[in-house]
Amino acid sequence: MPMYGDLGNKLVQHAKRTQNLTHLPSYQTELVRSVTREVRDLDRDVASLLEPFQGSFDPAAEQATACTLLVNHLSMRRNKRCLLAYHRTRTDKLEELVWNGADLLDLAGQQVAGTNGVTGANDGGTTSSLSPQEEDYVRQYSDLLAAYKGHWTDIDLTGSLEPPKDLFIDVRVLKDAGEIQTEYGAINLTKNSQFYVRQGDVERLIAQGYLQRLG
Amino acid sequence: MSYYDIDSILTDAEKIPCTFQLDVPDLGYLDNNSGQTLKNGTRIALPLWLAEMLAIANTGDADEGKSFISFDLPPALGNDVVQALKADPRAVPLRDQSAHFYALATHMMDLSEEPELGSVLRKTFVTRAGEIALHARKVGGSAGGKGGASEEGSNLGVGGAGEEFLRGLDEWERSLFRKAHDGAKAGKEWMDNVKK
Numbered sequence: 047m048p049m050y051g052d053l054g055n056k057l058v059q060h061a062k063r064t065q066n067l068t069h070l071p072s073y074q075t076e077l078v079r080s081v082t083r084e085v086r087d088l089d090r091d092v093a094s095l096l097e098p099f100q101g102s103f104d105p106a107a108e109q110a111t112a113c114t115l116l117v118n119h120l121s122m123r124r125n126k127r128c129l130l131a132y133h134r135t136r137t138d139k140l141e142e143l144v145w146n147g148a149d150l151l152d153l154a155g156q157q158v159a160g161t162n163g164v165t166g167a168n169d170g171g172t173t174s175s176l177s178p179q180e181e182d183y184v185r186q187y188s189d190l191l192a193a194y195k196g197h198w199t200d201i202d203l204t205g206s207l208e209p210p211k212d213l214f215i216d217v218r219v220l221k222d223a224g225e226i227q228t229e230y231g232a233i234n235l236t237k238n239s240q241f242y243v244r245q246g247d248v249e250r251l252i253a254q255g256y257l258q259r260l261g
Numbered sequence: 262m263s264y265y266d267i268d269s270i271l272t273d274a275e276k277i278p279c280t281f282q283l284d285v286p287d288l289g290y291l292d293n294n295s296g297q298t299l300k301n302g303t304r305i306a307l308p309l310w311l312a313e314m315l316a317i318a319n320t321g322d323a324d325e326g327k328s329f330i331s332f333d334l335p336p337a338l339g340n341d342v343v344q345a346l347k348a349d350p351r352a353v354p355l356r357d358q359s360a361h362f363y364a365l366a367t368h369m370m371d372l373s374e375e376p377e378l379g380s381v382l383r384k385t386f387v388t389r390a391g392e393i394a395l396h397a398r399k400v401g402g403s404a405g406g407k408g409g410a411s412e413e414g415s416n417l418g419v420g421g422a423g424e425e426f427l428r429g430l431d432e433w434e435r436s437l438f439r440k441a442h443d444g445a446k447a448g449k450e451w452m453d454n455v456k457k
Contacts, residue, residue: 049291051274051308058270065267095287113329114287116318117311124273124310131265 050088050121053081054128061135070139072175078129085125088118140176140184144191147204147253150184215245216260223256268432272364276306277335279315282327307332309368316372334375335359338366343381350385351392354429362431393434396423397441 057077064071095111095118096103105112174181195203223235228247235241235256251257263269281303289297292305307315307330315329336342337358345353355362366382369375430438 051310055271055274058267058274062267062271109283109329110285110287113283113285113315116315116329117288117291120311120314127264127270131267131270134265135267 050084050117051124051128053077053084054125057081057132058128061132064135064139070136070143070175073136073177073180074132075177078132081125081129085122088122088125092118136180137183140180141187144184144187145204147250150181150188213244213246214242215248216240216242217248217252217257218260219256220258221256223251226251268361268364272361272368273310274308275335275337275359275361275365276308277312277332277369278304279307279312279330279332280304281330283329309365313368313372332372334369334373334378335365337362338369338375338378343378346381346385350388351426353385354425355389355431355434356429360432363433389430389434390437392426393430393438394441396427397438398445399423 057074060071060074060077092115095115099108103111176184191204218240219235219237222237225232225234226247228244230244233241233243235251240260248257252259281299281301284301285299288299289295291307292299292303312330312332316332318328342353342358359365363382363386366378370379427438
């Protein structure tokens, strides 16, 4: 028997699963829309229930109606909590990913590379696992984080907390990354070449998948 | 217990048996009878988030002070389960009763007076926690070779005699198991590094 609040529960179960994943599953646009529609329906019910009373509703005299109103109200409140918790779980995850150095393109592109890789790009760019609002959130959060980091230019706040064992490491270039500046001069990172470089200079590029650490 | 806590929201979805104390014309759908009147005395299982407030809310009848519904303990906390827990807490798969067994139980104890339930549950948790710690340490030792295999969700990745017991853990106990396990593993890793 479908009941008010059942859809909201489904949304929270999605959130529960999301908590244990390293990536972000696609946004449940349809489910979110259904839950908000349910809230609007309930609100309309409440309005029509109250209409005959013209603002002078006495719960003691109309107990059955009071009970119905309470059920409707609680269902709306439940749906609100489910919706908020679902979105909060996702934004928490997004913030974590941004701190780990993911940018919008990585996040939005995830889904395209993952499930739709075989079927090709027939939907173009619409297969992002984020909702448009979430993309906006990531963009603005990244800006905030960048501005925050700007105060401490010498410290990479998102860098690893592990002290490096060696100052210099061997890396192989997996993708062309162009020229980078180090304090020992410029290095041109062309695919398949190998370098002995200072770890601090290339940490970012390793995280982004341009370089692979050797040994 | 935060507003945004996912497990707390899921606990609120657990159903408990309720009895309506008045006729409500518009709520027939709750009893699968859309369009019919919900009769006084109808028994339905309602989710906690609905039942709680309906049971607490006063109908506005100052003389009687009665509520819209009365409720009973869910079967998960029924006499059978309590007796079984008294006999041997370790032999009861709590998860089969409810995935959020303890959360449900504490919630129910807030709503009604159950003096005995509290002490039974306390003993249950203490007994089972020792068992959980034992299993968690065992896994931490033998699974060391598996490296960073993460223990997520329902996949606790354990075999052998403890499997049956671990399968019956509720969500709270699972998180306890995971923490104990991760702690044992991290401790072992640290010791290994010190030796080098």
